[in-house]
Amino acid sequence: MARIVLSLKIFPADIDINLETLKEKIKNSLPSYASVYKFEEEPIAFGLVALIAHIIFPENQAGGLDEVETRIKNVSEVSDIQTIMIRRA
Numbered sequence: 166m167a168r169i170v171l172s173l174k175i176f177p178a179d180i181d182i183n184l185e186t187l188k189e190k191i192k193n194s195l196p197s198y199a200s201v202y203k204f205e206e207e208p209i210a211f212g213l214v215a216l217i218a219h220i221i222f223p224e225n226q227a228g229g230l231d232e233v234e235t236r237i238k239n240v241s242e243v244s245d246i247q248t249i250m251i252r253r254a
């Protein structure tokens with residue numbers, strides 16, 4: 166079974182948010198079929214650092230992409246997300 170790798174740029178709501186805590190909240194918000202492969206940090210401007218989350222889930226999961234994005238958007242410390250890449254693994 167093929168898997169999907171979804172790379173998202175996640176913007177914190179404030180520069181004072183602890184990124185390690187935010188990473189844990191993102192991991193815990195994901196549906197059971199999805200998991201974080203890794204996080205990267207990308208400086209944006211004026212002290213704001215975005216997280217790049219690489220998330221893996223099964224290709225045959227109906228509505229998986231939308232559910233993952235919605236759950237991450239619902240984390241209170243997240244202001245916005247951008248899809249960077251979607252590919253098969």
